[in-house]
Amino acid sequence: MSVIAAPATRPLDPLKFRDPLVTAKGETRATVALTGLRTLWVNTGTLCNITCRNCYIESSPRNDALAYLTAAELRGYLEEIARDALPVEEVGFTGGEPFLNRELPEMLRDVLSRGLRALVLTNAMKPMRNHAAALLALQREFGERLTLRVSLDHHEPLIHDLERQEGSFAQALEGLDWLARQGFRVHVAGRAAFGAEGEAAMREGFARLFAERGIPVDARDPVALMLFPEMDAAADVPEITTACWGILKKSPDSLMCASARMVVKRRGAERPAVLACTLLPYDPQFELGATLAEASRPVPLNHPHCARFCVLGGAACSR
Template structure:
């Protein structure tokens, strides 16, 4: 039975300070927006549970990101239309998106305009309470539907609940099986914090999906997304312009090359745009209020940029 192991080597305080230069004096890597393929809405940072290590610091008490309203989403959908932007996918994350009372209406607006929708959820009580409205929405938009990605931190109950808390497995299992029975396109988000090889993890998840009767191919990285564990205090390397060739990775493969995220900070008059789903709080990454303002290159000036995207090769979208 695997156990979690967090390496909390303190972050070198000289790193990730200058957006142009690394601590060693080299040119910091940056990523240009190649095409806006996924626009994310962070529906709010409140969540119904508190995880041991939440990427978004979400919890039942963290309201630093206020609930977005339907009017906010409609405004950005209208900007997409009027500016002629080709944005095929609209994503919703949090917090727990189903805690936002406007989520179903937001999904309806997205689908009515021809976008695909992706919701990241723990599939627990907040989703369960909206299942009738969610099912009706899926029936109405039968051709496009809604893609749902459920957080299952490990394929064993013990490890999942080690991260998410006692009693979190059963409601998640009930939720994901209901989604599958309703015909939703379901995928899973897991974590790689368990000191096990990727092929071992994928085999374990496949056995779980088979036991649940889910038609999910866990060898497909779009159906089982394994996210690297992140801690902003860990000492991770900075990414220089030389790293693209050294690591054999492409800037246009990074999440911020094709994504942006809308957030509403508590106390702000309106939403702002961040480069990706991982940086909702850091004001250094504020890209303005409009999508047309958010085309500037993103300096990889945060530990998450290095560990999650460049070194981890992870992305939240499915496009």
């Protein structure tokens, strides 16, 4: 299979995304209000067992800019959810590779025992398998309230391995096969831009792969198989104004930041912080406070990812 290079893009206009209130053209920038916190994301740390060519948050075996969050630190937010009767339904765990954090099983048990759903984003490689016994215990006790979303960038090994590393496709499939055999609820995340043949053909390719291996994922379901758009903060993209909602016939309530927040622990910080978005862990303007209550204020869409990934790309990290 040949690999088709992505088309060239224009560089980002340096006047864009500078003011949280107005665009480069002087128009009112769009903001998104928190309509109800339904998904709490937890970044367990940016360390990962592999280095991908285009990782959304630059995770690697050396990047510890976001330190390991502890179960005790997460428990404080779970207690805030219970105390304030927040409408949280699901807690998602991302990284880095979440299974490198040794306290992940304890965090999962704390979440699931409170009646919430848990979602783990993983590459399904060795770190996940190191927690096999703990995972099986959680699966037996909580069943389908626990979902593991496995990163599989393409249904062909060549393209996946070009992004991640040689042999990673086979290792991810081995982990996905194990999850399926053990009866876990599994989803898959791919990259839309890697499918030069188009989304329909990408889904057909994944469907064939899942059928061949007996993996119970419906490739036609946009939640069970999420195909994420690519992000390049240096490439030009339109700024989103208040007028865009009507022009695009899109509601701000459909964006992730209308219903989600993310907890991170910065290296050297005394306590975790709450961010507006899973995709912007390093931009200080998206750090909203230390508590969920402090982080409930509206979010200006003052970053290229807001436009490319969420508004124009239509992507969402949770259901």
